[in-house]
Amino acid sequence: MLEPGATIGILGGGQLGRMIAMAAARLGYRAHVFAGEGDSPAAQVAATATVGAYDDPHKLDEFAAAVDVATFEFENIPADAVRRVAARKPVMPRPEILEITQDRLREKGFLNGIGVATTSYQEVGDLAALARALASLEGRAVLKSARMGYDGKGQVAVHPGTSPDGAWLRMGSGRGILERFVDFQCEVSVVVARGEDGAMAAYPPVENRHVNHILDTTIAPASLSVAQMREAESIARDIATRLDLLGVLAVEMFVTRDGRLLVNELAPRPHNSGHWTIDACATSQFEQLVRAICGLPLGSTERHADAVMKNLIGDEVHTWRQAIAEPGAQVHLYGKRAVRPGRKMGHVTRLLPRR
Ligand SMILES: Nc1ncnc2c1ncn2[C@@H]1O[C@H](COP(=O)(O)OP(=O)(O)O)[C@@H](O)[C@H]1O
Numbered sequence: 001m002l003e004p005g006a007t008i009g010i011l012g013g014g015q016l017g018r019m020i021a022m023a024a025a026r027l028g029y030r031a032h033v034f035a036g037e038g039d040s041p042a043a044q045v046a047a048t049a050t051v052g053a054y055d056d057p058h059k060l061d062e063f064a065a066a067v068d069v070a071t072f073e074f075e076n077i078p079a080d081a082v083r084r085v086a087a088r089k090p091v092m093p094r095p096e097i098l099e100i101t102q103d104r105l106r107e108k109g110f111l112n113g114i115g116v117a118t119t120s121y122q123e124v125g126d127l128a129a130l131a132r133a134l135a136s137l138e139g140r141a142v143l144k145s146a147r148m149g150y151d152g153k154g155q156v157a158v159h160p161g162t163s164p165d166g167a168w169l170r171m172g173s174g175r176g177i178l179e180r181f182v183d184f185q186c187e188v189s190v191v192v193a194r195g196e197d198g199a200m201a202a203y204p205p206v207e208n209r210h211v212n213h214i215l216d217t218t219i220a221p222a223s224l225s226v227a228q229m230r231e232a233e234s235i236a237r238d239i240a241t242r243l244d245l246l247g248v249l250a251v252e253m254f255v256t257r258d259g260r261l262l263v264n265e266l267a268p269r270p271h272n273s274g275h276w277t278i279d280a281c282a283t284s285q286f287e288q289l290v291r292a293i294c295g296l297p298l299g300s301t302e303r304h305a306d307a308v309m310k311n312l313i314g315d316e317v318h319t320w321r322q323a324i325a326e327p328g329a330q331v332h333l334y335g336k337r338a339v340r341p342g343r344k345m346g347h348v349t350r351l352l353p354r355r
Protein backbone atom coordinates (compact mmCIF):
# COMPACT_ATOMS: atom_id res chain seq x y z
CA MET A 1 0.00 0.00 0.00
CA LEU A 2 1.21 3.50 -0.79
CA GLU A 3 0.66 5.72 2.22
CA PRO A 4 -0.53 9.31 1.96
CA GLY A 5 2.50 11.53 1.38
CA ALA A 6 3.59 9.38 -1.57
CA THR A 7 3.79 10.90 -5.05
CA ILE A 8 1.42 9.91 -7.85
CA GLY A 9 2.76 10.61 -11.33
CA ILE A 10 0.24 11.65 -13.96
CA LEU A 11 1.15 11.45 -17.64
CA GLY A 12 -0.84 14.17 -19.39
CA GLY A 13 -1.79 17.67 -18.34
CA GLY A 14 -5.49 18.01 -19.18
CA GLN A 15 -8.60 18.39 -17.07
CA LEU A 16 -8.71 14.70 -16.19
CA GLY A 17 -5.20 15.02 -14.74
CA ARG A 18 -6.33 18.14 -12.90
CA MET A 19 -9.21 16.31 -11.26
CA ILE A 20 -7.02 13.26 -10.45
CA ALA A 21 -4.49 15.59 -8.79
CA MET A 22 -7.23 17.27 -6.76
CA ALA A 23 -8.55 13.89 -5.56
CA ALA A 24 -4.99 12.82 -4.71
CA ALA A 25 -4.40 15.99 -2.71
CA ARG A 26 -7.57 15.45 -0.73
CA LEU A 27 -6.19 12.12 0.48
CA GLY A 28 -2.79 13.61 1.30
CA TYR A 29 -0.91 12.42 -1.79
CA ARG A 30 1.30 14.61 -3.94
CA ALA A 31 0.70 14.75 -7.69
CA HIS A 32 3.53 15.08 -10.21
CA VAL A 33 2.33 15.95 -13.69
CA PHE A 34 4.23 15.23 -16.91
CA ALA A 35 2.98 17.38 -19.79
CA GLY A 36 4.14 18.96 -23.01
CA GLU A 37 3.40 22.48 -21.89
CA GLY A 38 3.85 24.43 -18.69
CA ASP A 39 0.77 25.87 -16.96
CA SER A 40 -1.37 22.92 -18.07
CA PRO A 41 -4.74 22.44 -16.32
CA ALA A 42 -3.24 19.56 -14.30
CA ALA A 43 0.07 21.26 -13.48
CA GLN A 44 -1.81 24.26 -12.05
CA VAL A 45 -3.07 22.11 -9.16
CA ALA A 46 -0.22 19.58 -8.80
CA ALA A 47 2.63 19.65 -6.28
CA THR A 48 5.23 19.20 -9.04
CA ALA A 49 5.33 19.28 -12.83
CA THR A 50 7.79 18.17 -15.45
CA VAL A 51 7.50 19.91 -18.80
CA GLY A 52 8.82 17.63 -21.47
CA ALA A 53 8.11 15.83 -24.71
CA TYR A 54 6.87 12.23 -24.63
CA ASP A 55 9.86 11.24 -26.75
CA ASP A 56 12.44 12.77 -24.40
CA PRO A 57 13.94 9.80 -22.49
CA HIS A 58 15.79 12.00 -19.98
CA LYS A 59 12.68 13.90 -18.96
CA LEU A 60 10.71 10.66 -18.70
CA ASP A 61 13.42 9.13 -16.48
CA GLU A 62 13.51 12.25 -14.31
CA PHE A 63 9.73 11.95 -13.91
CA ALA A 64 9.88 8.22 -13.16
CA ALA A 65 12.58 8.77 -10.54
CA ALA A 66 10.45 11.35 -8.75
CA VAL A 67 7.19 9.36 -8.44
CA ASP A 68 6.10 6.27 -6.49
CA VAL A 69 3.43 5.15 -8.95
CA ALA A 70 2.22 6.57 -12.27
CA THR A 71 -0.99 6.69 -14.25
CA PHE A 72 -2.11 8.42 -17.45
CA GLU A 73 -4.99 10.78 -18.08
CA PHE A 74 -4.96 10.78 -21.85
CA GLU A 75 -5.20 7.81 -24.23
CA ASN A 76 -2.89 9.05 -26.91
CA ILE A 77 0.29 9.16 -24.82
CA PRO A 78 2.85 7.32 -26.98
CA ALA A 79 3.10 3.71 -25.81
CA ASP A 80 6.92 3.91 -25.76
CA ALA A 81 6.79 6.73 -23.21
CA VAL A 82 4.47 4.76 -20.95
CA ARG A 83 6.63 1.64 -21.28
CA ARG A 84 9.75 3.58 -20.40
CA VAL A 85 8.16 4.85 -17.19
CA ALA A 86 6.75 1.37 -16.47
CA ALA A 87 10.26 -0.11 -16.65
CA ARG A 88 11.18 2.12 -13.70
CA LYS A 89 8.02 2.51 -11.60
CA PRO A 90 4.65 0.78 -11.46
CA VAL A 91 2.24 2.21 -14.05
CA MET A 92 -1.46 1.52 -13.54
CA PRO A 93 -3.51 0.59 -15.46
CA ARG A 94 -0.82 -1.58 -17.05
CA PRO A 95 0.55 -0.22 -20.36
CA GLU A 96 -0.76 -3.21 -22.35
CA ILE A 97 -4.32 -2.05 -21.59
CA LEU A 98 -3.52 1.40 -22.90
CA GLU A 99 -2.10 -0.14 -26.08
CA ILE A 100 -5.28 -2.15 -26.71
CA THR A 101 -7.47 0.91 -26.31
CA GLN A 102 -5.20 3.14 -28.41
CA ASP A 103 -6.11 1.16 -31.50
CA ARG A 104 -9.78 0.81 -32.44
CA LEU A 105 -9.08 -2.39 -34.38
CA ARG A 106 -7.27 -4.05 -31.48
CA GLU A 107 -9.94 -2.79 -29.07
CA LYS A 108 -12.84 -4.26 -31.04
CA GLY A 109 -10.86 -7.46 -31.67
CA PHE A 110 -10.30 -7.82 -27.93
CA LEU A 111 -13.98 -7.17 -27.16
CA ASN A 112 -15.30 -9.63 -29.72
CA GLY A 113 -12.67 -12.13 -28.52
CA ILE A 114 -14.11 -12.11 -25.00
CA GLY A 115 -17.68 -12.32 -26.31
CA VAL A 116 -18.67 -8.66 -25.98
CA ALA A 117 -20.84 -7.39 -28.85
CA THR A 118 -19.82 -4.37 -30.96
CA THR A 119 -21.08 -3.02 -34.24
CA SER A 120 -19.67 -4.97 -37.20
CA TYR A 121 -16.50 -3.51 -38.67
CA GLN A 122 -13.65 -4.13 -41.05
CA GLU A 123 -10.09 -2.96 -41.33
CA VAL A 124 -9.28 -0.64 -44.21
CA GLY A 125 -5.51 -0.54 -44.59
CA ASP A 126 -5.31 1.75 -47.59
CA LEU A 127 -7.30 3.73 -50.14
CA ALA A 128 -7.81 0.68 -52.41
CA ALA A 129 -9.22 -1.30 -49.49
CA LEU A 130 -11.57 1.58 -48.69
CA ALA A 131 -12.73 1.74 -52.32
CA ARG A 132 -13.49 -2.02 -52.25
CA ALA A 133 -15.27 -1.75 -48.90
CA LEU A 134 -17.41 1.18 -50.07
CA ALA A 135 -18.34 -0.65 -53.28
CA SER A 136 -19.86 -3.50 -51.27
CA LEU A 137 -21.27 -1.32 -48.49
CA GLU A 138 -24.88 -1.80 -47.49
CA GLY A 139 -26.22 1.20 -45.64
CA ARG A 140 -24.41 3.90 -43.71
CA ALA A 141 -21.06 3.49 -42.03
CA VAL A 142 -18.48 5.48 -40.12
CA LEU A 143 -14.85 5.55 -41.25
CA LYS A 144 -12.49 6.20 -38.34
CA SER A 145 -8.74 6.43 -38.09
CA ALA A 146 -7.66 3.37 -36.11
CA ARG A 147 -5.44 5.45 -33.88
CA MET A 148 -5.27 8.92 -32.27
CA GLY A 149 -8.95 9.84 -32.57
CA TYR A 150 -10.91 11.67 -29.89
CA ASP A 151 -13.99 13.91 -29.78
CA GLY A 152 -14.95 12.69 -33.25
CA LYS A 153 -11.60 13.68 -34.79
CA GLY A 154 -10.57 11.41 -37.67
CA GLN A 155 -14.17 10.27 -38.29
CA VAL A 156 -16.09 10.47 -41.54
CA ALA A 157 -19.72 9.45 -42.13
CA VAL A 158 -19.92 7.41 -45.34
CA HIS A 159 -22.62 5.73 -47.42
CA PRO A 160 -22.58 3.57 -50.57
CA GLY A 161 -22.17 6.60 -52.90
CA THR A 162 -19.28 8.26 -50.99
CA SER A 163 -16.09 8.96 -52.94
CA PRO A 164 -13.27 6.89 -51.40
CA ASP A 165 -10.63 9.56 -52.11
CA GLY A 166 -12.46 12.31 -50.24
CA ALA A 167 -13.29 10.09 -47.27
CA TRP A 168 -9.72 8.78 -47.04
CA LEU A 169 -8.33 12.32 -47.05
CA ARG A 170 -10.77 13.53 -44.44
CA MET A 171 -9.96 10.60 -42.15
CA GLY A 172 -6.34 11.69 -42.46
CA SER A 173 -4.45 8.65 -41.24
CA GLY A 174 -2.72 5.54 -42.54
CA ARG A 175 -5.02 2.82 -41.23
CA GLY A 176 -8.74 2.95 -40.77
CA ILE A 177 -11.68 1.04 -39.40
CA LEU A 178 -15.00 1.03 -41.22
CA GLU A 179 -17.85 0.54 -38.75
CA ARG A 180 -21.45 -0.13 -39.54
CA PHE A 181 -23.51 2.91 -38.49
CA VAL A 182 -25.55 2.17 -35.37
CA ASP A 183 -29.00 3.74 -35.45
CA PHE A 184 -29.03 3.99 -31.70
CA GLN A 185 -31.83 4.82 -29.30
CA CYS A 186 -29.31 6.40 -26.94
CA GLU A 187 -25.70 6.21 -25.82
CA VAL A 188 -24.75 5.15 -22.32
CA SER A 189 -21.55 4.54 -20.41
CA VAL A 190 -20.46 2.77 -17.28
CA VAL A 191 -17.45 3.75 -15.18
CA VAL A 192 -16.01 0.91 -13.13
CA ALA A 193 -13.08 0.88 -10.71
CA ARG A 194 -11.08 -2.25 -9.96
CA GLY A 195 -8.62 -2.56 -7.09
CA GLU A 196 -5.67 -4.72 -6.19
CA ASP A 197 -7.58 -7.72 -4.86
CA GLY A 198 -9.97 -7.72 -7.85
CA ALA A 199 -12.57 -5.77 -5.87
CA MET A 200 -14.81 -3.70 -8.13
CA ALA A 201 -17.10 -0.73 -7.74
CA ALA A 202 -19.29 0.45 -10.61
CA TYR A 203 -21.32 3.63 -11.00
CA PRO A 204 -24.78 3.31 -12.52
CA PRO A 205 -25.03 3.57 -16.31
CA VAL A 206 -25.49 7.16 -17.48
CA GLU A 207 -26.87 8.56 -20.71
CA ASN A 208 -24.57 10.62 -22.91
CA ARG A 209 -25.74 13.14 -25.48
CA HIS A 210 -23.21 14.30 -28.04
CA VAL A 211 -23.20 17.45 -30.15
CA ASN A 212 -20.79 17.47 -33.13
CA HIS A 213 -19.34 14.15 -31.85
CA ILE A 214 -18.33 15.81 -28.56
CA LEU A 215 -19.97 14.86 -25.28
CA ASP A 216 -22.37 17.66 -24.39
CA THR A 217 -24.54 16.36 -21.56
CA THR A 218 -24.53 13.37 -19.23
CA ILE A 219 -27.73 12.34 -17.45
CA ALA A 220 -27.17 10.22 -14.35
CA PRO A 221 -28.55 7.66 -14.08
CA ALA A 222 -29.69 6.61 -17.58
CA SER A 223 -33.35 5.67 -18.00
CA LEU A 224 -32.95 2.09 -19.15
CA SER A 225 -34.93 -0.91 -18.01
CA VAL A 226 -33.71 -2.61 -14.84
CA ALA A 227 -32.48 -5.54 -16.96
CA GLN A 228 -30.53 -3.22 -19.30
CA MET A 229 -29.00 -1.34 -16.36
CA ARG A 230 -27.77 -4.65 -14.94
CA GLU A 231 -26.52 -5.85 -18.30
CA ALA A 232 -24.57 -2.64 -18.95
CA GLU A 233 -22.91 -2.83 -15.55
CA SER A 234 -22.13 -6.49 -15.95
CA ILE A 235 -20.51 -5.89 -19.37
CA ALA A 236 -18.27 -3.21 -17.81
CA ARG A 237 -17.28 -5.44 -14.88
CA ASP A 238 -16.55 -8.30 -17.24
CA ILE A 239 -14.28 -6.14 -19.43
CA ALA A 240 -12.42 -4.76 -16.39
CA THR A 241 -11.83 -8.30 -15.14
CA ARG A 242 -10.71 -9.65 -18.52
CA LEU A 243 -8.30 -6.71 -18.87
CA ASP A 244 -6.98 -7.40 -15.37
CA LEU A 245 -7.48 -3.69 -14.76
CA LEU A 246 -6.05 -1.82 -11.82
CA GLY A 247 -7.62 1.59 -11.96
CA VAL A 248 -10.70 3.05 -13.60
CA LEU A 249 -12.30 2.06 -16.90
CA ALA A 250 -15.10 3.73 -18.85
CA VAL A 251 -17.13 1.65 -21.27
CA GLU A 252 -19.14 3.57 -23.90
CA MET A 253 -22.12 1.69 -25.33
CA PHE A 254 -24.89 2.15 -27.86
CA VAL A 255 -28.42 1.08 -26.96
CA THR A 256 -29.93 -0.08 -30.24
CA ARG A 257 -33.57 0.54 -31.15
CA ASP A 258 -34.29 -3.13 -30.44
CA GLY A 259 -32.75 -2.81 -26.98
CA ARG A 260 -29.35 -4.46 -27.46
CA LEU A 261 -26.15 -3.07 -25.94
CA LEU A 262 -23.16 -2.72 -28.27
CA VAL A 263 -19.86 -1.51 -26.87
CA ASN A 264 -18.50 1.48 -28.81
CA GLU A 265 -15.22 2.20 -27.08
CA LEU A 266 -13.17 1.85 -23.93
CA ALA A 267 -11.18 4.41 -21.97
CA PRO A 268 -8.87 3.02 -19.25
CA ARG A 269 -9.05 6.21 -17.19
CA PRO A 270 -11.62 8.51 -15.61
CA HIS A 271 -14.09 9.68 -18.23
CA ASN A 272 -16.01 12.84 -19.01
CA SER A 273 -19.26 10.94 -18.42
CA GLY A 274 -18.12 10.29 -14.84
CA HIS A 275 -17.58 13.92 -13.82
CA TRP A 276 -20.98 13.99 -12.13
CA THR A 277 -19.64 11.56 -9.50
CA ILE A 278 -17.58 14.39 -7.93
CA ASP A 279 -20.73 16.16 -6.79
CA ALA A 280 -23.30 13.37 -6.56
CA CYS A 281 -21.53 10.31 -5.15
CA ALA A 282 -19.85 9.30 -1.91
CA THR A 283 -16.59 8.68 -3.83
CA SER A 284 -15.74 10.28 -7.18
CA GLN A 285 -14.27 8.39 -10.14
CA PHE A 286 -11.03 10.33 -9.58
CA GLU A 287 -10.75 9.27 -5.96
CA GLN A 288 -11.44 5.67 -7.00
CA LEU A 289 -8.45 5.82 -9.32
CA VAL A 290 -6.23 7.17 -6.54
CA ARG A 291 -7.50 4.49 -4.17
CA ALA A 292 -7.03 1.70 -6.71
CA ILE A 293 -3.46 2.60 -7.69
CA CYS A 294 -2.38 3.27 -4.11
CA GLY A 295 -3.75 -0.06 -2.90
CA LEU A 296 -6.45 1.49 -0.71
CA PRO A 297 -9.93 -0.03 -0.47
CA LEU A 298 -12.30 1.30 -3.13
CA GLY A 299 -14.90 3.78 -1.91
CA SER A 300 -18.66 3.58 -2.05
CA THR A 301 -20.25 4.52 -5.37
CA GLU A 302 -23.51 5.33 -3.59
CA ARG A 303 -25.09 8.42 -5.11
CA HIS A 304 -26.85 10.92 -2.90
CA ALA A 305 -28.46 12.68 -5.85
CA ASP A 306 -29.25 12.25 -9.51
CA ALA A 307 -27.34 14.62 -11.74
CA VAL A 308 -27.13 16.33 -15.10
CA MET A 309 -23.63 17.28 -16.20
CA LYS A 310 -23.29 19.90 -18.95
CA ASN A 311 -19.91 20.39 -20.58
CA LEU A 312 -18.88 23.97 -21.22
CA ILE A 313 -17.44 23.73 -24.73
CA GLY A 314 -15.68 26.63 -26.44
CA ASP A 315 -17.58 29.89 -25.95
CA GLU A 316 -20.09 28.21 -23.64
CA VAL A 317 -17.53 28.75 -20.91
CA HIS A 318 -18.78 32.33 -20.61
CA THR A 319 -22.06 31.02 -19.15
CA TRP A 320 -20.16 30.23 -15.94
CA ARG A 321 -21.30 33.62 -14.65
CA GLN A 322 -24.97 32.64 -14.75
CA ALA A 323 -24.25 29.12 -13.48
CA ILE A 324 -22.25 30.27 -10.48
CA ALA A 325 -25.21 32.38 -9.35
CA GLU A 326 -27.59 29.44 -9.67
CA PRO A 327 -28.33 27.66 -6.39
CA GLY A 328 -27.18 24.05 -6.54
CA ALA A 329 -25.20 24.32 -9.76
CA GLN A 330 -21.68 22.97 -9.25
CA VAL A 331 -19.28 24.86 -11.51
CA HIS A 332 -15.94 23.34 -12.54
CA LEU A 333 -13.51 25.34 -14.68
CA TYR A 334 -10.31 23.86 -16.02
CA GLY A 335 -8.00 26.87 -16.03
CA LYS A 336 -7.51 26.89 -19.82
CA ARG A 337 -6.61 30.35 -21.04
CA ALA A 338 -7.38 29.99 -24.74
CA VAL A 339 -11.00 29.43 -25.71
CA ARG A 340 -11.24 27.41 -28.94
CA PRO A 341 -14.28 25.94 -30.69
CA GLY A 342 -14.79 22.36 -29.51
CA ARG A 343 -12.41 22.73 -26.56
CA LYS A 344 -13.65 21.43 -23.21
CA MET A 345 -13.30 24.44 -20.90
CA GLY A 346 -15.27 23.29 -17.86
CA HIS A 347 -18.51 21.65 -16.80
CA VAL A 348 -21.52 22.31 -14.61
CA THR A 349 -23.22 19.60 -12.59
CA ARG A 350 -26.80 20.15 -11.47
CA LEU A 351 -28.09 17.86 -8.74
CA LEU A 352 -31.66 16.56 -8.64
CA PRO A 353 -33.49 14.52 -6.04
CA ARG A 354 -32.95 10.78 -6.55
CA ARG A 355 -35.58 9.10 -8.65
N1 LIG B 1 -20.59 3.20 -35.59
C1 LIG B 1 -21.23 4.30 -35.16
N2 LIG B 1 -22.56 4.45 -35.38
C2 LIG B 1 -23.23 5.56 -34.97
N3 LIG B 1 -22.63 6.60 -34.32
C3 LIG B 1 -21.32 6.51 -34.05
C4 LIG B 1 -20.55 5.35 -34.47
N4 LIG B 1 -19.28 5.56 -34.06
C5 LIG B 1 -19.26 6.76 -33.43
N5 LIG B 1 -20.47 7.35 -33.43
C6 LIG B 1 -20.80 8.66 -32.83
O1 LIG B 1 -19.63 9.45 -32.69
C7 LIG B 1 -19.28 9.62 -31.30
C8 LIG B 1 -17.77 9.61 -31.12
O2 LIG B 1 -17.24 8.37 -31.58
P1 LIG B 1 -16.27 7.47 -30.73
O3 LIG B 1 -16.06 6.19 -31.45
O4 LIG B 1 -16.76 7.35 -29.34
O5 LIG B 1 -14.90 8.24 -30.81
P2 LIG B 1 -14.22 9.36 -29.89
O6 LIG B 1 -15.09 9.52 -28.67
O7 LIG B 1 -12.90 8.76 -29.59
O8 LIG B 1 -14.14 10.54 -30.77
C9 LIG B 1 -19.99 8.49 -30.58
O9 LIG B 1 -20.19 8.79 -29.22
C10 LIG B 1 -21.29 8.42 -31.40
O10 LIG B 1 -22.17 9.46 -31.05
Ligand SMILES: [Mg+2]
Nearest residue numbers: 151252264265
Ligand atom coordinates in the same frame (compact mmCIF):
# COMPACT_ATOMS: atom_id res chain seq x y z
MG1 LIG C 1 -16.12 8.09 -27.54
